[in-house]
Amino acid sequence: xxxxxxKTELSSYVSALKGNGSTIGFVPTMGALHRGHLSLVNSGLxxxxxxxxxxxxxxxxxxxxxxxxxYPRTLEADTALLExxxxxxxxxxxxxxxxxYGNDIQSQSFNFDGLEHEMEGAFRVGHFxxxxxxxxxxxxxxxxxxxxxxxKDFQQLQIIRxxxxxxxxxxxxxxxxxxxxxxGLAMSSRNARLSSAHRDVAPFIYRTLMSAKIKFGTKSAQDxxxxxxxxxxxxxxLELEYFIIADITTLKPVKRKSTKxxxxxxxxxxxxxxxxxxNIALN
Numbered sequence: 001x002x003x004x005x006x007k008t009e010l011s012s013y014v015s016a017l018k019g020n021g022s023t024i025g026f027v028p029t030m031g032a033l034h035r036g037h038l039s040l041v042n043s044g045l046x047x048x049x050x051x052x053x054x055x056x057x058x059x060x061x062x063x064x065x066x067x068x069x070x071y072p073r074t075l076e077a078d079t080a081l082l083e084x085x086x087x088x089x090x091x092x093x094x095x096x097x098x099x100x101y102g103n104d105i106q107s108q109s110f111n112f113d114g115l116e117h118e119m120e121g122a123f124r125v126g127h128f129x130x131x132x133x134x135x136x137x138x139x140x141x142x143x144x145x146x147x148x149x150x151x152k153d154f155q156q157l158q159i160i161r162x163x164x165x166x167x168x169x170x171x172x173x174x175x176x177x178x179x180x181x182x183x184g185l186a187m188s189s190r191n192a193r194l195s196s197a198h199r200d201v202a203p204f205i206y207r208t209l210m211s212a213k214i215k216f217g218t219k220s221a222q223d224x225x226x227x228x229x230x231x232x233x234x235x236x237x238l239e240l241e242y243f244i245i246a247d248i249t250t251l252k253p254v255k256r257k258s259t260k261x262x263x264x265x266x267x268x269x270x271x272x273x274x275x276x277x278x279n280i281a282l283n
Contacts, residue, residue: 001079001082001083001086001087001088001090001091001092002091002092003079003091003092003094004091004092004093004094004095005093005094005095005096005099006095006099007093007095007099007100007141010052010091010093010141010142011141011142011143013091014052014091014142014143015143017049017050018143022048022049022050023047023048023049023050023145023146024048024049024050024051024052024142024143024144024145024146025043025044025045025047025048025050025051025052025144025145025146025147025148026044026051026052026053026054026138026139026142026144026146026147026148026171027040027041027044027051027052027053027054027147027148028053028054028056028134028135028138028147028149029053029054029055029056029078030055030056030057030058030071030189031055031056031057031072031073031074031075031078031094031189032071032072032073032074032078032189032192033055033074033077033078033081033082033189034187034188034189034191035179035187036150036152036178036179036186036187036188037053037187038081038082038085039150039176039177039179040148040149040150040176041053041082041085041090041148042085043148043174043176044146044148045085045086045089045090047146047174048145048146049089050089050090050091051086051089051090051091052090052091052092052093052142052144053082053090053091053092053093054092054093054094054095054138054142055075055078055092055093055094056093056094056095056100056134056138057071057073058100058130058131058134059097059105059130060101060105060106060107060129060130060133060134061107061127061128061130061131061133061134062130063124063125063126063127067275070193071189072189072192072193075094078092079092093141093142100134100137107126107129107130107132107133108129108132108133108136109129110128110129110132110133110163111166112128112132112159112162112163112166113162113166114250114252115128115155115158115159115162115250115251116128116129116159118155118244118246118251118252118253119155119242119244119246119251119266119268120155120156120268120277121155123241123242123268128156128159131156131159131160132159132160132163135160135163136163136167136169139164139169139171143170143171144171145171145172146171146172146173146174147160147171147172147173147174148174148176149173149174149175149176150175150176150177150178150179151175151176151177151178151279152178152179152186152187152188152277152278152279153277154175154248154264154266154279155251155266157173157175158248158249158251160173161173178278178279180206181203183203183206184203184206184207184210185199185202185203185205185206186205186206186276186277186278188276188277190274190275190276191276193274194271194272194274195272197237198237198238198271198272198274199271201235201237201238201271202238202271202276204235204238205238205267205269205276205278206278206280208228208231208232208267209265209267209278209279209280210280211231212224212227212228212243212245212265212280212282213265213280213281213282215227216245216257216263216265216282216283220257221245221253221254221255221257221263224245224265225243225244225245228240228243228267229243232269237271237272238269238270238271239269239270240267240268240269241268241269241270241275242266242267242268243265243266243267244265244266244267245263245264245265245266245282246263246264246266247261247262247263248261248262248263248264248281249261249262262281262282262283263281263282263283264279264280264281264282265279265280265282266278266279267279
């Protein structure tokens, strides 16, 4: 397995591979890899000759300094996990802050046609500027044919699609289904930081989303939203930050349902000091 820490060396290596006709998939991660990440890598290996996996905890997309400090960094374990998938078709890029940003660690400002102001954007100011900055730089370094993102971060997925559209980036964005534990909890690197009590109750999030999906057939978005808030009042270990039913194209909250549009329910919940997000397609 090839490992790179320097962007110039990685770019040259990938360029030579593409010059020989190889196709390159790309899975950007912040490390602390789990089966959800591996599902993205496997999708990339099915559609490309090789897959680059970046492992970089990006400082510009954290609006909480403590969250950045506590974010797990497990490069050795991540490498070992990737080796169980493939030893010769995966390239790891694990850069330093300096390799990515030089001496200027700050975000570029982006306009994603308003997508950045909804949901996560409303609660994490500047977050999507950080996401756009790092993803654009990684695309320029790796120059992949296809890049793979999980639908757990559906708003991020839509924003990256908009980034590619607005900046005419030559990469195909592939959205992949949410990978879940057997009890329904969406896979996340943050799950490893949950206490045993919070981990036991966390599947309540997905069960609530499933119930909301059923109710969507007969109930209004407002009725469902009120019901979800009531449900979370019964779970003292979980604190609901938001529940929103939104149009998947604009990400704006739905006021009146239309049979011509597609909707998803989005949720953010605190389990102690760990913030968990999830979503589900409704129609």
